[in-house]
Amino acid sequence: MTEVMMLLTPNWRDWYHFRHQQACFESGTAFEDYVSKVLEKFHDDFLNPAPSGSLGDGGCDGLAESGTIFYACYGQRPGRNAERELANKIQGDFARGLDQWDTFHTWKFVTNAPIGPESLKIISALQQAHGPTADRPLTIRAVRPERLWTDVVGTFDVPILDSLFPGAPGIENVELADLLPLLDALGTAESASETGGRVLPVPPTKMDFNKLPEASRIEFNSGRLLAPRIDRWYEESSDPGLYDAQGERFRTLYQEARSVTEEPAEILERLYVSVAGVNFRMDGKRANAAFAVVSYFFDSCHIFEMPPNDGSVTGVDPDALAN
Template sequence: MDAFQTYHYKVAFALKARSSFGTAFQDFFSTVLEKTHGANFVRVRAFGSLGDKGCDGYLTSSGRVYQGFGKLQDAAVSVATLVQKIENDYKLAATHLNGIMKEWHFAHNLVDGLPTEAVLKLEAMKKDYPETVFGLVSPATLESMTLALSEPDLLQMLGPAATAEDSRNLNLAEVRAAVDALIASISQGAVQSSKIQPVPQDKLAFNKLPDHWVHLIAAGSKNAPHVREYFERHPVAETGDIVAENFSTMYRALKLENMAPGEIMDALYERVTGLGFVSAARQVAAQALLAYLFDACDIFEDHASKVPA
């Protein structure tokens, strides 16, 4: 697996983690643990009124119990409820699994981070229950575990990932298909023509994009002229402006939500590719289109000193 495949799998993982809600996250988490530990990991699920006893998975070699928390779709996280769940789930496991549990680890998909109150609760529990080793599985930890899996396992879980060679072979038919899908989804009104400016050399660094996105956009920039030419030759002259305006609007909205730069780029990428597994050819097309938009229209920022007054 080359570096570009790793970059694409980082994006695929981020989108998977953010969009796996409730039990879907617990299922994804358990699958990663099964592929990592084999028969040493036991997947656990609730059976009717019996519940899961505070255990979503068990690592037999260490007596480690895992309890997962998957954020519900579009629901704000109640800090009080989350803190109470952490302690209640531990107490359930301690009561029902006392004979086999030596460790209790809490896994979650809160990609923006745990609230301070939850961290304080876990630290307090370490003091209150010294007989148990406590641990935390964050999205970053789960990402590392996932990316350490074999290439066949990653293909099964996250789909294909474009290679460096793929990125050098842009398929304009994929660009056309992606643009057609975008145009079909956009409610069109009056469109202002985008003023194309050369991209500043330091724009990637200035916007504090994560390393994998820096590499993907830099590579996509080599294909951006083909995207520009495609828009210039499009039979509907304003197509490029419509797409640029739509992405500019989406970028501003995501920025107002205080999303991190990498998370914003993930969301813009998914706007191009759609949900689910994405072919390598479509990944390269999305990479090129985002690079073109990054270079040519108002997504992400220039230095204030470089913005015309």
């Protein structure tokens, strides 16, 4: 039996963001442990000191960047005096950190607790007391869950995110699974900006003959900028028959799509999904890679029908030409 390759659908980031939000709803040490795991993956030298006797941890929940960044963390605790407790925590952690650690120039307080007026007054007072003209100028920041996502967690690659939140759903079978390495190559920043050689416009007679809508033509013109990269990918393949085999598979998928609908845009959408998975449009690079691959096989005449060579026949049913 042929092994079925799987592709993580492009809405993976939404799922990881949701899991991050769930982790940030945790109380107390559960949230603090999550933040520590995140920072360990964000900084290659992050260390969270273990409490030591009467010294405790010195108000420190982690140092990074050779000790120049100091983290204090607080997971909210249920209680009627939550705002006052948070304000005391900010003031206390900062005072202990300032007294016992002399290497940091950035102090970050990471919390999932709502920052009310008392806590904000403390933060503002500390920022003003340690401004640019102070004896010890410091950058002082409060980091809430969404900032933790945008600045830290949301910057991670999929393998790191998956180590934090394993078992991402949204996995789709992809008909042309052996094209996944090509999609990944086209989706890199280097490849996506490459134009390489002369790029021809999509053949207008074939587009007109098959009645493709304007939106599809725009997608094709965008995707065809990557045609030189696809050429090289096939040239460098260890399988000399790969291009022909995939071309035939494209033709079969096209014919299957035509058996379901005769709308050109709907046929194309089915081909895109066969290449890149459901919800591929939620990832701009993945979508453009799908446009590139499908337009490549469109231009090589594996999908849709070619108009007559002399261009004298218009509006003919493509099925009539195919027979």
